[in-house]
Amino acid sequence: MGYARRGGELCAEGVPLERIATAVGTPVYVYSWRSVHEQYRRIEHALAGVDHRICYAVKANSNLAILARLAKLGAGFDIVSGGELERVLRAGGDPKRVVFSGVGKSTADIDFGIKCGIDAFNVESASELARLEARARLHGCTARVSVRVNPDVDANTHPYIATGLKESKFGVPPAEALELFSRASASPDLAVAGIDCHIGSQIADVEPFEAALTALLRLVDVLGGEGIGLDHIDIGGGFGVAYGNEPALDLDVLGEVIRRSLAERRLQLRIEPGRSLVADAGVLLTRVEYLKPAPAPGHRNFAVVDAAMNDLIRPALYQAWHAVEPVLANSGGTRQWDIVGPVCESGDFLALDRELALNEGDLLAVRTAGAYGFVQSSNYNTRPRAAEVLVDGEEFAVVRRRETISDVLRPETFG
Numbered sequence: 178m179g180y181a182r183r184g185g186e187l188c189a190e191g192v193p194l195e196r197i198a199t200a201v202g203t204p205v206y207v208y209s210w211r212s213v214h215e216q217y218r219r220i221e222h223a224l225a226g227v228d229h230r231i232c233y234a235v236k237a238n239s240n241l242a243i244l245a246r247l248a249k250l251g252a253g254f255d256i257v258s259g260g261e262l263e264r265v266l267r268a269g270g271d272p273k274r275v276v277f278s279g280v281g282k283s284t285a286d287i288d289f290g291i292k293c294g295i296d297a298f299n300v301e302s303a304s305e306l307a308r309l310e311a312r313a314r315l316h317g318c319t320a321r322v323s324v325r326v327n328p329d330v331d332a333n334t335h336p337y338i339a340t341g342l343k344e345s346k347f348g349v350p351p352a353e354a355l356e357l358f359s360r361a362s363a364s365p366d367l368a369v370a371g372i373d374c375h376i377g378s379q380i381a382d383v384e385p386f387e388a389a390l391t392a393l394l395r396l397v398d399v400l401g402g403e404g405i406g407l408d409h410i411d412i413g414g415g416f417g418v419a420y421g422n423e424p425a426l427d428l429d430v431l432g433e434v435i436r437r438s439l440a441e442r443r444l445q446l447r448i449e450p451g452r453s454l455v456a457d458a459g460v461l462l463t464r465v466e467y468l469k470p471a472p473a474p475g476h477r478n479f480a481v482v483d484a485a486m487n488d489l490i491r492p493a494l495y496q497a498w499h500a501v502e503p504v505l506a507n508s509g510g511t512r513q514w515d516i517v518g519p520v521c522e523s524g525d526f527l528a529l530d531r532e533l534a535l536n537e538g539d540l541l542a543v544r545t546a547g548a549y550g551f552v553q554s555s556n557y558n559t560r561p562r563a564a565e566v567l568v569d570g571e572e573f574a575v576v577r578r579r580e581t582i583s584d585v586l587r588p589e590t591f592g
């Protein structure tokens with residue numbers, strides 16, 4: 178897809194990664210547009226024959242350059258804040274293709290969504306429905322509503338990113354969803370548009386999606402019996418990718434299940450993929466600053482690099498595993514290295530126990546970093562955030578310049 182070795186050197190499409198690091202510095206996130214585009218087409222292909230809309234989950238990677246290109250492909254967007262809505266608008270996205278998820282939509286965010294005429298609010302509680310109704314009335318608009326159902330399905334993923342169990346804060350149980358639908362359909366300020374769920378992220382098996390879809394369709398039938406019709410069913414995102422040798426979710430099998438389940442129905446399918454569109458497309462480039470080989474048996478070998486947990490928090494937060502490889506293959510002897518950053522915490526590592534031949538100054542690529550990488554970065558330890566680069570064919574462009582210390586300090590005062 179987007180990355181391959183040419184003459185021993187790792188390249189993003191036609192561009193050697195070393196060239197980007199030399200021009201832009203490190204740490205830097207690099208994204209291959211071709212990889213995103215190909216993945217978009219793969220998902221569309223898996224859903225061939227199903228009336229569907231891909232609403233890209235902006236939170237996974239919200240860089241404007243990526244959003245703008247996805248908008249050109251006709252993508253819709255799944256947003257979780259007014260800020261993400263602003264990004265979609267600036268990137269030329271169509272608000273009529275936007276769904277708004279999240280348990281804590283503020284009044285300002287709801288107002289912004291109503292004024293833009295977004296396609297649907299994915300409502301997650303009775304209180305939110307009441308607030309949405311009141312704000313729609315105030316603005317003299319009709320807000321389109323989908324109710325997020327919590328189907329109590331085990332997605333078999335990391336507990337921090339499982340969202341479809343009854344213990345989770347997301348959505349409402351099926352019985353309550355029916356109540357919210359009747360309230361919405363009785364309101365002159367609300368229009369019932371759809372039903373949705375999102376059961377978690379990085380899900381490798383089709384079965385949990387099938388269980389969730391079945392649970393939602395059961396509700397669609399009950400609603401139909403009450404004369405409440407829906408125009409779409411949204412099964413969320415969560416399609417797992419391969420970070421290492423584990424299998425990714427089989428999109429074609431999922432597509433087949435969906436085709437079968439929706440065959441006789443006049444419901445548009447919505448999906449909200451984030452990770453599966455952008456994870457493979459990204460690498461985080463970082464340079465080895467210092468090597469601290471084990472001084473004695475029983476000690477560890479540390480490669481201290483210039484990227485840290487503030488740049489990529491996934492290993493520290495979810496025990497996530499990312500492949501790490503030297504951009505130029507090294508010939509020297511290998512050792513088991515812990516790849517660690519400059520931040521003053523022992524949890525600050527990008528990778529542990531990697532068998533690599535390393536020298537100081539080497540450029541490393543942390544793979545599969547296009548999703549939930551830069552977007553979760555911070556200024557911890559007063560570290561300016563990394564630059565972002567987009568590669569398209571033989572060209573690359575800086576699509577977010579590296580922050581400066583002045584950028585980081587600007588909002589502060591002495592009181």
Ligand code: LLP
Nearest residue numbers: 234278375378379414415449450451452549
């Ligand atoms: N829709 C909703 C309502 C969501 O909450 C999410 C992700 C998605 C769609 C997209 O899910 P995806 O297709 O990307 O799996 N920071 C974590 C992942 C958090 C996911 C949050 N919700 C990580 O780095 O693994």
